[in-house]
Amino acid sequence: MEGPPLSHSCELSLPFCADGAGSPTGAKAHQVGGVRVQLEMHTLWQQFDQLGTEMIVQISGMDPTAEYVLLMDFLIVDDKRYRYAFHSSSWLVTGRADVVAPSRMHFHPDSPACGAQWMKQTVSFDTLKLTNNLLDDNGHMILNSMHRYQPRFHVVYVDPAPDSHLNAYRNFCSFSFPETRFMAVTAYQNHRITQLKIASNPFAKGFRTTDPQNRVGYSGP
Amino acid sequence: MEGPPLSHSCELSLPFCADGAGSPTGAKAHQVGGVRVQLEMHTLWQQFDQLGTEMIVQISGMDPTAEYVLLMDFLIVDDKRYRYAFHSSSWLVTGRADVVAPSRMHFHPDSPACGAQWMKQTVSFDTLKLTNNLLDDNGHMILNSMHRYQPRFHVVYVDPAPDSHLNAYRNFCSFSFPETRFMAVTAYQNHRITQLKIASNPFAKGFRTTDPQNRVGYSGP
DNA sequence: CTCTTGACACCTAGGTGCGAACTT
DNA sequence: AAGTTCGCACCTAGGTGTCAAGAG
Numbered sequence: 203m204e205g206p207p208l209s210h211s212c213e214l215s216l217p218f219c220a221d222g223a224g225s226p227t228g229a230k231a232h233q234v235g236g237v238r239v240q241l242e243m244h245t246l247w248q249q250f251d252q253l254g255t256e257m258i259v260q261i262s263g264m265d266p267t268a269e270y271v272l273l274m275d276f277l278i279v280d281d282k283r284y285r286y287a288f289h290s291s292s293w294l295v296t297g298r299a300d301v302v303a304p305s306r307m308h309f310h311p312d313s314p315a316c317g318a319q320w321m322k323q324t325v326s327f328d329t330l331k332l333t334n335n336l337l338d339d340n341g342h343m344i345l346n347s348m349h350r351y352q353p354r355f356h357v358v359y360v361d362p363a364p365d366s367h368l369n370a371y372r373n374f375c376s377f378s379f380p381e382t383r384f385m386a387v388t389a390y391q392n393h394r395i396t397q398l399k400i401a402s403n404p405f406a407k408g409f410r411t412t413d414p415q416n417r418v419g420y421s422g423p
Numbered sequence: 424m425e426g427p428p429l430s431h432s433c434e435l436s437l438p439f440c441a442d443g444a445g446s447p448t449g450a451k452a453h454q455v456g457g458v459r460v461q462l463e464m465h466t467l468w469q470q471f472d473q474l475g476t477e478m479i480v481q482i483s484g485m486d487p488t489a490e491y492v493l494l495m496d497f498l499i500v501d502d503k504r505y506r507y508a509f510h511s512s513s514w515l516v517t518g519r520a521d522v523v524a525p526s527r528m529h530f531h532p533d534s535p536a537c538g539a540q541w542m543k544q545t546v547s548f549d550t551l552k553l554t555n556n557l558l559d560d561n562g563h564m565i566l567n568s569m570h571r572y573q574p575r576f577h578v579v580y581v582d583p584a585p586d587s588h589l590n591a592y593r594n595f596c597s598f599s600f601p602e603t604r605f606m607a608v609t610a611y612q613n614h615r616i617t618q619l620k621i622a623s624n625p626f627a628k629g630f631r632t633t634d635p636q637n638r639v640g641y642s643g644p
Numbered sequence: 645c646t647c648t649t650g651a652c653a654c655c656t657a658g659g660t661g662c663g664a665a666c667t668t
Numbered sequence: 669a670a671g672t673t674c675g676c677a678c679c680t681a682g683g684t685g686t687c688a689a690g691a692g
Contacts, residue, residue, distance in 0.1 A: 315540060387671095390661080405658090405661095406678090408661080610685095626655055647691085647692085652686080653686085654684080657681090668671080
């Protein structure tokens with residue numbers, strides 16, 4: 203019982219988090235050394251993580267004074283393919299991962315933009331969509347169903363220097379939140395994930411029954 | 424029968440229109456001398472104008488390479504107050520305009536942003552809302568009902584020069600489209616305006632009857 | 645009388661999981 | 669059996685004019 207059905211949207215938000223400390227090699231604020239990112243809806247993420255899987259991302263925190271590109275990609279967590287055993291309510295390894303091309307990069311549609319622009323409001327990645335169609339031509343992220351993924355977020359400083367390639371190693375910064383790992387599925391497997399989705403997503407209100415609270419924190423068999 | 428009910432939204436779109444000619448005093452592309460703006464949905468605007476009134480704006484065209492602020496305001500067209508005579512289907516002057524404070528300026532929420540940012544996609548002013556409430560504290564444009572208005576669009580170059588005030592006179596540019604003038608109302612007066620709205624706005628499909636085409640070009644009494 | 649307000653039905657647009665039908 | 673697809677009912681969110689009721 204993992205994740206959301208493919209073709210789901212992800213959201214990232216990146217309000218500014220002033221933090222100049224930790225900037226390496228005396229880099230200015232408009233580089234990425236001081237950039238901090240933090241996960242939003244942390245408690246909800248933990249609830250999903252405890253059930254063994256998840257789906258949507260929400261982040262916050264950042265630095266800038268110059269131009270940045272924001273992007274996301276998805277890394278496969280291990281070289282395994284899974285299936286769900288309903289009788290034991292657990293995921294089992296069924297073999298090696300299917301082979302696929304490396305993840306596409308999803309540029310935030312406002313990229314590139316200056317730090318002030320990113321900081322002006324919560325940045326949302328709600329245009330990012332997932333698919334299991336290897337031939338997808340809509341620019342969606344292509345994932346393999348029944349494989350486990352880790353979403354990753356990148357901040358890239360657009361260096362105007364003529365020899366910017368010399369600084370490439372320090373002009374970007376990546377963030378991964380372990381609790382956002384999820385199993386890609388085309389239909390929910392874990393009934394508890396389904397219930398937590400229904401309880402926490404307003405668009406699924408139609409499927410709510412009485413006392414949804416009891417089901418949200420549910421930890422029994 | 425004029426315009427939309429107050430508290431309606433307006434839209435402006437400003438794709439880039441490359442045009443360096445006409446730039447005065449040898450100004451660079453990042454000033455406003457070469458900025459051009461053109462009205463979108465021109466035919467529809469004309470249809471409304473021929474019926475004597477209107478409502479929503481759609482524009483396109485622009486210049487830039489540096490930072491700009493985009494804004495809108497509303498000018499009262501004349502010093503008159505109107506009322507609609509149903510028997511003659513026409514607007515009559517009923518006296519002098521009511522007094523009010525000058526129009527608020529509505530900054531496009533993405534302002535300030537660089538030209539490339541504005542050009543990246545169609546710029547929309549769909550957050551601009553109208554009201555007749557003089558005490559409005561939602562930042563809406565305050566208009567007097569039964570008065571006639573001309574929407575106006577401004578492009579302001581954010582001059583980084585220390586003596587930028589010396590260039591103020593040439594750092595902005597304003598655009599008005601006569602066919603976008605409208606009568607502010609709290610309820611439609613002119614039945615033909617109502618019908619044209621219903622025929623051309625998808626959100627009003629619920630009020631459409633058979634052959635709406637016949638009513639759109641309607642020019643009888 | 646002239647004008648304004650607010651509840652309302654009806655749309656657009658699109659995010660949910662459901663469950664039957666389908667493929668392998 | 670295991671996994672995938674697609675139409676569906678049900679939501680959120682908010683843009684339309686209508687109409688009855690109200691204010692001045």
